[in-house]
Amino acid sequence: xxxxxxxxxxxxxxxxxSTDNIMLSVVIALMPATLFGVWNFGWYAALLxxxxxxxxxxxxxxxxxxxxxxSTVRDMSAVVTGLLLALNLPPHFPLWMASLGAVFAxxxxxxxxxxxxxxFMNPALGARCFLMISFARYMTDFTCDAYTQATxxxxxxxxxxxxxxxxxxxRTGGTIGETSMIAIVLGACFLIALGVIDLKIPGxxxxxxxxxxxxxxxxxxxxxxxxxxxxxxxxxxxxFFMATDYATRPITKNGQYIYGILLGVLTGIFRLYGPGAExxxxxxxxxxxxxxxxxxxxxxxxxxxxxxxA
Amino acid sequence: MVKFTFTGGxxxxxxxxxxxxxxxxxxxxxxxxxxxxSQHIGAMAKPIVKKGDKVLTGQKIAEADGYVSxxxxxxxxxxxxxxxxxxxxxGDGVMSIVVENDEEYxxxxxxxxxxxxxxxxxxxxxxxxxxxxxxxxxAGFPTHVKLSPKNPEDIDFVIVNCAECEPYLTxxxxxxxxxxxxxxxxxxxxxxxxxxxxxxxxVEDNKSDCAKRLRxxxxxxxxxxxxxxxxxxxxxxxxxxxxxVTGRAIHSSMLPADAGCIVNNVDTxxxxxxxVKEGKPVMHRIVTVSGxxxxxxxxxxxxxxxxxGELIEESGGFIKEPxxxxxxxxxxxxxxxxxNVPATKTSSALLCFSKDEVSGAKQTACINCGRxxxxxxxxxxxxRLAVLADRGEKEAFEKMNGMECCECGCCSYICPAKRQLxxxxxxxxxxxLADRKKK
Numbered sequence: 001x002x003x004x005x006x007x008x009x010x011x012x013x014x015x016x017x018s019t020d021n022i023m024l025s026v027v028i029a030l031m032p033a034t035l036f037g038v039w040n041f042g043w044y045a046a047l048l049x050x051x052x053x054x055x056x057x058x059x060x061x062x063x064x065x066x067x068x069x070x071s072t073v074r075d076m077s078a079v080v081t082g083l084l085l086a087l088n089l090p091p092h093f094p095l096w097m098a099s100l101g102a103v104f105a106x107x108x109x110x111x112x113x114x115x116x117x118x119x120f121m122n123p124a125l126g127a128r129c130f131l132m133i134s135f136a137r138y139m140t141d142f143t144c145d146a147y148t149q150a151t152x153x154x155x156x157x158x159x160x161x162x163x164x165x166x167x168x169x170x171r172t173g174g175t176i177g178e179t180s181m182i183a184i185v186l187g188a189c190f191l192i193a194l195g196v197i198d199l200k201i202p203g204x205x206x207x208x209x210x211x212x213x214x215x216x217x218x219x220x221x222x223x224x225x226x227x228x229x230x231x232x233x234x235x236x237x238x239x240f241f242m243a244t245d246y247a248t249r250p251i252t253k254n255g256q257y258i259y260g261i262l263l264g265v266l267t268g269i270f271r272l273y274g275p276g277a278e279x280x281x282x283x284x285x286x287x288x289x290x291x292x293x294x295x296x297x298x299x300x301x302x303x304x305x306x307x308x309x310a
Numbered sequence: 311m312v313k314f315t316f317t318g319g320x321x322x323x324x325x326x327x328x329x330x331x332x333x334x335x336x337x338x339x340x341x342x343x344x345x346x347x348s349q350h351i352g353a354m355a356k357p358i359v360k361k362g363d364k365v366l367t368g369q370k371i372a373e374a375d376g377y378v379s380x381x382x383x384x385x386x387x388x389x390x391x392x393x394x395x396x397x398x399x400x401g402d403g404v405m406s407i408v409v410e411n412d413e414e415y416x417x418x419x420x421x422x423x424x425x426x427x428x429x430x431x432x433x434x435x436x437x438x439x440x441x442x443x444x445x446x447x448x449a450g451f452p453t454h455v456k457l458s459p460k461n462p463e464d465i466d467f468v469i470v471n472c473a474e475c476e477p478y479l480t481x482x483x484x485x486x487x488x489x490x491x492x493x494x495x496x497x498x499x500x501x502x503x504x505x506x507x508x509x510x511x512x513v514e515d516n517k518s519d520c521a522k523r524l525r526x527x528x529x530x531x532x533x534x535x536x537x538x539x540x541x542x543x544x545x546x547x548x549x550x551x552x553x554x555v556t557g558r559a560i561h562s563s564m565l566p567a568d569a570g571c572i573v574n575n576v577d578t579x580x581x582x583x584x585x586v587k588e589g590k591p592v593m594h595r596i597v598t599v600s601g602x603x604x605x606x607x608x609x610x611x612x613x614x615x616x617x618x619g620e621l622i623e624e625s626g627g628f629i630k631e632p633x634x635x636x637x638x639x640x641x642x643x644x645x646x647x648x649x650n651v652p653a654t655k656t657s658s659a660l661l662c663f664s665k666d667e668v669s670g671a672k673q674t675a676c677i678n679c680g681r682x683x684x685x686x687x688x689x690x691x692x693x694r695l696a697v698l699a700d701r702g703e704k705e706a707f708e709k710m711n712g713m714e715c716c717e718c719g720c721c722s723y724i725c726p727a728k729r730q731l732x733x734x735x736x737x738x739x740x741x742x743l744a745d746r747k748k749k
Contacts, residue, residue, distance in 0.1 A: 005635050007401070007645040008668040009733035011719030012636050013322055013477070017681070017726040019674055075674065117677040117727075251680045251691060300689050302714035304561030307689035308317065308553055 019116075023076035025196050029187035030083050030241065036183040037176035041091035041144055045176045049086040051095050055102035056082030063111045077116050081105050084124035084241060087177025088234065088281075089131075091144050097135050101127040117247045121288045125242055125281050132281075140276075147173035153232045153277035164224055167231040174233070181231040188240035201249060201260040202239040206230060208264025216272055235267065238280035248288040255291075255298035262294075263287045315540035316550040318687040320720045322543060322641070324516070325478040329600045329607040334484050336611040337624055343411055343615030344396050344652035345371065345382050346404040350444040351451045352378030357407055363390045367417040368591060371407050380442040380452045380655075383591040384409055385613035387416040399637040399644045399651050406652075409615070420589045431503050434586055441585030442592045442655070447471060447546070447575030448638060450656045453582065456574070457503055459567035465504040466570035469555055470497055470579050472513040472520065473539055473546035476639025479659050481596035482576040484609045486513075486520040493576060494527050494534065496583035500574065501533055507572075509534040512555050516541040543641060544718040548573050550687050562688075562714050577658075592655055599625045601662035603632040612653050618660050619649045634666040641719045671728035682721035682731055688714045692721035696731040699738035704745070707738055715739060 038046045060078040064071040072078075082102050089098055105127035110119045132139045142151050149155065151173045152162040166172050170180025177184075191197045210226050219225040229235070243249060243263055250259050263283050270279025301307030348354045355372035365371055365384040372382040391410045395403035423429065423437055439454035459465060470493065474482040486493060497509045511528070513521040515538045528534040539545050539554050548566060551573060553559045558569040566573050574582075577596065584590040595614055600607040605626030612621065618637070622628070636643040637651070638658055649660075682692035690711045698707040712735060721731040 004647045005645070005649075006633055006666045006669050007647045008666075009730065009736065010643060010645075010717075011641040011723050011732065012634060012643065012645060012663075012666075012668055013640045013723060014667045014671055014728060015320075015322070015724050015726075017724065018728070019677055019726050022677070022679065022726055072675075077677075116675045118675070246677050246679045251678055251683055251693065253683070299710065300683075300691065302561060302711040303316075303553075303687060303689045303716075304549060304559045304564065304714065305711070308559040 019075050019077075022196055023080055025191060025194050026080050026241070027076060027083060029191045030080075030087065030177070032183035032186045033087060033177040033180060033237065034083065036170055036180040037087065037091075040170060040179060041146065041176060045091045048089060048091070048093060048095065048098055049083065049176065052086035052089070052098045052102050053079055053082035055099040056085070056106050059103045059106045060111065063107055072115060075116060078106060081110065081123045085127050087237060088124060088128045088175050090139065090142050091176050092141070093138055097131060097138060101131045104130045119247050120291075121285055122242050122245045122248045125285055128281050129285060142173040142175075144173070149173065151233070151277065152228065153271070156228060156232070157277045162228050162232075164228050164231065167228060178234045178237045181236050184236040184240060191240075197240070197244040200253070200256045201243050201263075204257060204260025205239045205243055205263045205267075206235070208261040209235070209267050212265055212268030213272075216268065229271065233271075233278050234280040238284055239263075242284050243287070248291060250291050250294045250298060252295055252298045252300055254300070255294045258294050258298060259287055259291070262290065314537065314554050315542060315545070316553050316687055318685050318689065318720065319542040319544060320685050320723055321541075322477050322723060325600065326480050326483070326516075328478065329598050329609055330480045330483055332480075332484075332608045334488055334596055334609045334611050337613070337616065337621065338413075338415070339386060339411055339613055339616040339620060340413070341411065341617060341620065342391060343386055343388075343409045343613070344617070345384070345407045345409070345615045346396065346398050346652065346654060347372055347382065347406060348404050349382065349450060349614075349654040349656060350380045351449060352376070352380070354405065355379060355382050357393055359390050359407065361390055361392055364388070365390060365409060367415050368420060368593060369418050370591070371409075374439070374442075378452055378455055380444050381440065381591070382407070382442060383593055385593040385615050386411040387414050388412040397648065397651055398654070399646060399657070401644075401647065423586060423589045426499055426502065426586060429586070434499060434503060437586050437589070438582055441581065441590065443578060443581045443585055444592070444655050445575060446577040446581060446595065446655055446658075448642060448656050448658065453574065453578055456572060457500065459565075459572070461567075462504055463506060464570055465507045465567065465572055467510055467556055467572070468497065468500050468504060468507045469510045469512055469551060469571055469573045471546050471548070471551055471573055471575045472511055472517070473551060474517070474576075475514060475541070475543045475545040476641055476643075476659075477543070478600050478661050479598050479639050480600075481598045481609055481658050483517055483520065485576050485580060485596055486517070486524065489580065490520070490523050490527055492580045492583045494524070494531070495587065496579035497534060498531070499582055499586045500572070500579065504572070510555055511536045512539055512551060513537070514539050514541040514545055544687060544716070544720070547687065547716055547718055549716065562716070595653060595655060595657055597621065597653055597657050598659040600659065601632070603628045603630045603662035603664050605629045612657070614653060614655055616653045618646070618651055618653060621653070621660055622649060622662065628662065630664040632662040632664060634663045636661040636663070641723070642717075673729050674727045676727055676729060679726060681724045681726065685720040685724050687718060687720065688716050690714055692731045692735060693729075695738075696729065696734040699734040704738070704742055708742065713739060713742065
């Protein structure tokens with residue numbers, strides 16, 4: 001026995017959860033959507049994913065080295081960012097542009113603001129918008145060997161009809177990871193089962209979006225119209241994997257309710273009245289920016305001061 | 311609305327199987343016994359013996375100094391060796407009476423008090439006060455003060471905290487298994503002080519055997535009922551226990567009496583029984599010795615003042631090199647750097663672990679996951695409070711309900727980034743409380 005034992009402040013036990021495990025589980029949860037994307041769009045998509053992830057990890061490592069800080073790449077969060085960005089890119093997007101996006105996501109959006117947990121905006125979405133503004137033509141070109149027509153949402157905006165079943169399965173054009181609702185929901189169920197995310201934000205996001213469409217969509221309660229909108233574009237990927245991003249969503253319970261509803265309404269406005277067919281990225285980014293305000297008004301009441309039931 | 315639970319909380323591995331079936335064994339101490347003069351909240355007791363005096367088991371060696379204080383009794387016979395500062399579980403040196411044990415255990419003659427039925431209320435409280443009964447769940451608040459609220463007629467519930475929600479602890483459990491009659495009798499004595507009140511034995515549902523036994527024992531008592539609580543840490547926290555049992559919620563600056571409640575721990579109620587029925591002072595304490603390093607985990611009836619080191623030897627010593635030794639439960643207890651400290655009135659366990667889960671874990675950046683908010687029974691935002699605490703922003707800390715934290719440790723336990731949230735918040739609370747005292 002040692003002469004002096006280790007001491008520390010209570011509590012003296014810790015749960016098994018760790019940041020690395022959480023990030024790893026998000027990567028695993030994104031696998032169905034990733035694999036489906038590769039199967040749907042071909043090997044170039046796989047290359048694009050690998051390059052984006054690699055650049056994201058490398059840029060975090062180099063940034064840490066330049067700042068003379070221990071490298072933080074082992075926590076896997078750069079992998080999540082790189083993967084999410086890749087899943088948000090068109091299948092034939094140029095590699096160098098994707099790499100530039102990854103560097104922007106990690107260095108500008110994440111590391112410059114303090115690294116993991118400190119970023120005010122989802123890094124993958126920030127980069128997506130950066131690429132959208134910089135390379136609009138490439139970012140909106142979804143034609144590839146398999147799909148030569150417009151994406152379902154663009155087709156709907158132009159008044160054409162779409163096949164909802166194909167959209168649910170994912171056999172349509174779009175970004176690499178957003179097309180298959182089934183694959184995304186499968187991964188989301190895995191995260192919900194593990195307790196990494198819960199349904200508060202995605203549930204309210206989708207529900208409020210559906211309500212918004214019913215009221216303002218001009219089709220009333222049209223099941224096929226609403227389900228096409230729910231399955232189309234980046235909504236599923238955004239609702240389950242980006243709106244739930246820990247760092248950029250409110251930490252308070254009531255704040256999460258407000259945030260979910262806000263995202264649904266914003267997405268509805270952008271999709272129905274905006275110039276483009278998509279609106280999820282911008283809705284979430286604007287939501288991100290409002291998080292500090294939302295948290296301020298949704299601070300929970302303490303136990304014994306009316307908050308015991310909350 | 312009564313829910314028998316509260317919002318938040320955690321379910322750590324409870325480790326109770328190691329010692330829950332081990333009957334209470336009396337341990338007779340060998341070497342010197344150390345009696346810190348401060349084993350309770352309030353003024354330090356005043357020694358009434360001097361170096362060289364002979365003392366008997368059960369003899370008063372220090373008297374209460376003021377109303378919020380408690381006397382201390384010798385638990386062995388022998389000679390007073392010294393009155394000097396000795397290290398206690400918190401690591402501080404506290405003025406203590408050191409008694410060299412003659413191993414004869416000669417007792418004083420205890421005066422059996424009058425039957426409870428004819429005792430006046432003041433006499434009951436006086437007996438409890440004289441016996442040195444304090445809150446034995448850990449806080450050490452003098453029980454006679456607790457039992458003398460401003461408006462005794464407003465007390466609706468006398469709750470016995472039988473939750474024992476801390477992992478590894480089985481001392482209260484063994485007491486309930488082996489001497490439930492004393493517990494019920496003790497509660498009946500306290501109920502004599504509050505005519506209107508109902509007595510409630512609140513047991514967590516992982517101890518349903520105890521609940522059954524207690525129900526059977528109290529079948530004919532219309533004023534006493536047994537309540538099953540959901541098993542969850544910190545169910546034994548006073549404020550959360552009151553809420554679970556009565557649906558009344560109090561905040562940090564209110565007293566249980568403000569909600570018409572008085573809460574006492576199992577061992578405290580048994581101590582009340584000994585004091586009032588037998589005229590015996592607080593001399594013993596049940597201590598669970600457990601953890602993966604201990605050869606034979608066990609529950610001991612320990613004489614207060616016994617050196618913890620002796621208990622480890624008595625349990626067969628270590629089978630693994632311990633990295634961390636804790637007095638009390640793993641959630642709220644104190645880590646010891648030296649085991650040669652005495653068991654006091656508030657000791658409940660001595661736990662020896664081969665792995666130190668705290669020093670072994672590296673703190674990383676907060677990822678804002680919100681798990682601390684989900685588990686916080688105080689319904690505050692621990693991650694944000696910890697940041698404010700680390701920055702020293704007192705005003706913002708108080709504004710964000712920092713003072714409502716009950717220091718249960720759930721946030722540090724659950725944090726995936728292994729941040730020391732409780733520690734930061736706790737030290738900030740101490741600073742603010744000290745500031746308030748100054749004013």
